[in-house]
Amino acid sequence: MNHQRPQKKTTIYDLAELAGTSASAVSAVLNGNWKKRRISSQLADKITKIAEEQGYAVNMQASLLRRDKSRIIGMLVPKYDNRYFGSIVETFEIMARERGLFPIITCTLRNPELEVEAARTMLSYQVEWLISTGATDPDRITDLCLAGGARSLNLDLPGSKATSIISDNFGGARELTRRTLLNLQRKKGALLPLLFIGGRGADHNTAERIRGFRTAHQDLGVTIEEHHILACGYAPEKAADALNALVTSEGSVPAGLFVNSTISLEGVMRWLKSSPMGIDSQPVIGCFDWDPFVALMGHEIEMARQDVAGMLNAVFDIVESGDSGDRKLIEIQPIFA
Amino acid sequence: MNHQRPQKKTTIYDLAELAGTSASAVSAVLNGNWKKRRISSQLADKITKIAEEQGYAVNMQASLLRRDKSRIIGMLVPKYDNRYFGSIVETFEIMARERGLFPIITCTLRNPELEVEAARTMLSYQVEWLISTGATDPDRITDLCLAGGARSLNLDLPGSKATSIISDNFGGARELTRRTLLNLQRKKGALLPLLFIGGRGADHNTAERIRGFRTAHQDLGVTIEEHHILACGYAPEKAADALNALVTSEGSVPAGLFVNSTISLEGVMRWLKSSPMGIDSQPVIGCFDWDPFVALMGHEIEMARQDVAGMLNAVFDIVESGDSGDRKLIEIQPIFA
DNA sequence: CTGCACTGCTCAATCGATGAAGCAAGAATT
DNA sequence: AATTCTTGCTTCATCGATTGAGCAGTGCAG
Incomplete structure (x- = not known):
């Protein structure tokens, strides 16, 4: 048995007694304004030394109570x-x-x-x-x-x-969409509309990203499929479910995806991996958020990294x-x- | 201009005045031991109501100073x-x-x-x-x-x-190594020794994992190459550098890797991606640690997830x-x- | 009508650190 | 010699919450 009973805490009063001085001198020394309070440097040194020996640490609760x-x-x-x-x-x-x-x-x-x-x-x-x-x-x-x-x-x-500090969701989504559309064009030889997936339609960020998504399509003259905007929530399973539903109703998934977070991307990737589609028909992806492993996945995935x-x-x-x-x-x- | 000057904080003394009672009654009521202190439930209700109206929150600094x-x-x-x-x-x-x-x-x-x-x-x-x-x-x-x-x-x-609470590094590494060796055997048709990469040789966990790594090889009768134990540090670049050095001196990398953390794995994957080796010669990997995206990467990567x-x-x-x-x-x- | 119990509160000390005010002793000025 | 100044400390109130001790008032037994 090894009783590691922690010791009772040392206070400035203990230090004062050890140094043969007052608590207020100790306090003045330990928070560095002993010059202002006209404490001699001998006493200051002595107190500092004793404090160190005793492993003293201020009691923040007491200190903060007093300060404003x-x-x-x-x-x-x-x-x-x-x-x-x-x-x-x-x-x-x-x-x-x-x-x-x-x-x-x-x-x-x-x-x-x-x-x-x-x-x-x-x-x-x-x-x-x-x-x-x-x-x-x-x-x-x-x-x-x-x-x-x-x-x-x-x-x-x-x-x-x-005051709110946020990412430029509109601008970021617009640029991410533009890049993803061009990546898709490079791969497929044609400008095709993307699927938007993930996030909550009610939240500001998702709404703004959808606006950027729309604008980028307009910029390039691509027409969006309205039912391809799926703000289905952030959880991975939600994204997977949404993709399943889409395949059930339409038989396939668009060739390019705008994924609204790495959390949603987790669901998308899981779904893609287990999907019946061949490997070469894997969609082009843009993700609003960054993760180092995503950068290393087989796919070329465009990511908007928030600053x-x-x-x-x-x-x-x-x-x-x-x-x-x-x-x-x-x-x-x-x-x- | 909208001056959002936060108000001065409400104390139990303020509440006491509003309720026409004493601070000590307020304190007793607000920390729930008003029964012990024989405060009537009328007064308790009154105080509680006023506290809520005023958006009162205890001052933890004061409270903790007093408590033990x-x-x-x-x-x-x-x-x-x-x-x-x-x-x-x-x-x-x-x-x-x-x-x-x-x-x-x-x-x-x-x-x-x-x-x-x-x-x-x-x-x-x-x-x-x-x-x-x-x-x-x-x-x-x-x-x-x-x-x-x-x-x-x-x-x-x-x-x-x-007292220290840690993962069973020896046992976990032994099992992870065993699984990875068998995965490799399934792929290559032969039992081949793995490369250990990542971590600091000086730290307990890495040392124990190396011991487990050795033991698992012994268990299956596989001989380790001693210079294939690279405790090169945790940072991603360290792992990539170590692999580069290995390729320079030996011309290739073993067909199976034991990677000592996801952080090191990040370096390994980055290196593999940019490596001259063909895709189908990608090594079999076991990783001591877990990450959801790693689970989704093209490779089948065995992971030991710490509990x-x-x-x-x-x-x-x-x-x-x-x-x-x-x-x-x-x-x-x-x-x- | 006195004594005791019980109820429902208030008073005041306390936790540890801080800093304004003050005090004693020596140095400097007039 | 009397005065002010300076140095180097100490004293004490304070921050807000907690809690042991105590005090009025009511109820009830003897």
Whole structure:
């Protein structure tokens, strides 16, 4: 048996006693403003040394209670299961730390109730800012923040009550569609309309991407089949089901696909793999989102990679300027390989 | 201009004034032990209603300062850029919340200094437990926790000073190797030794997987080529470089590969795609880790999927039993499709 | 009519860190 | 010698929530 009982925590009072001084001197030394408070450098050195020996760490709860700013920044994110959100979270943490902020992240599993509960918890922890990423009801969260003394921003999906930073979904989809149409022309020798699959018709991003999809077809003079716009949801199975239904009613699938996320693409690829169609009749694909393995799959798949660093730079510009002034919609161009 | 100045935060004193009662009654009501404190249900209802109207949220900093347990559980994770860690983080959050714990997660980018700094910060936030996932120096973190009044566990990579929960790397690699050898035999009609690629030879997991790799070859009476064990690091480029070097010195690559992570696999696949070898001479692959798109790639790739839920159940069993007693090594069997 | 139990609350100390205000002793100025 | 200034600290109130102790008022037994 090896009892690893963690020790009782050291406080500034313990350090003060060890150093034969007062807690307030210790506090002044440890947060670096001992010059302002006219503490001698001998005492400062002594206290610093003792603090190190004792492995002292401030009690943030006590410290933050006293201060007026928490320097905590929260983020709500739907899932960690794809490269887009993974990259958002990782970049967010790095950028927050670079600015001396402490990031807290929570995933809400696309569950509206969890979103609200998580937001409340974040407010309890005194976040100064709350970034709602891909939230189902961002305005609800903005209201909570407003009542709870925090500022809020929306990322990825826009809301109407706070500034929103999103991809240029229209422009990105238009370009992705254009590229995919040309890839298809190269392969088949003709301009043929694409199938749009994945996403929720009700959400802003999907609506804008469908608009870009339409515009790109128009640009090239291609007529869209209206029943080939399938905003069937994001889950992989939904995409597979939608393709099955299409084959049942029409006997085949278009030669080119616009897939609305890597999550949907997972369903599409699974379906294609098990489909009765021959390998050489595999469709040309464009995907709105990026994944490294997709880039390596047999198919040449065109991908629109959302500019995560660009979006988060915009977020932190606002956070640092402290300007939650008027609610803007900031659109960031996606990147093409 | 739309000044979204967040309001000053409501405290229990504000609520007490509004309800014409004392802060202590408000506190008792809001944390649900008003029965114990003999508050009438009329007053309880009144306070609850007012709190809701005001959008009150406790100040956790103040609350935690007073309580003895923080119910905060921290996790250090190297990256968010693959399905394994993504799944660990997501499952960790869910399980923590189910148990009334507040999870804080930080990624350390495989940077030893960041690991230590992040651990210190977590201690400042009064975590009760700190889970080090894939840490480069888990024992250092355990020491910090011990000094700082927290308990610690290691996940994914073991340490010597705290209980560690890891995959059964030996058993998993042995089974994965066996399956890959048989796949290769099915394809080529003969038992041929595999190439091991990826990971760091110095880390426990890679060493154990190499041991499993050897044992599986022995089991089937296949002789390993010693210079075909390439623990070249995890980054994709490292794997590609190692393969290039091999081709330069030997002119070709073995017909079967054991790839030590999806990250390394990314490099391997990239290299294969651009390699001069014909498509039908693509090697048979086994990968220690899982990714949904890999499962869909043209190749039949055998994958050992680490049992994230199983590992985290073991973590929370220990957390809940409060038993950091003796340091054990708990190994969880990976899952084969 | 006194004593005791019970109900329904309030008071005040406390958690640890912070910083404005103040104090004592020596140095410098008049 | 009397005064101001400067240095180097300490004291104490404060942040918001929690909780043991205590206090009025009512009900009921003896």
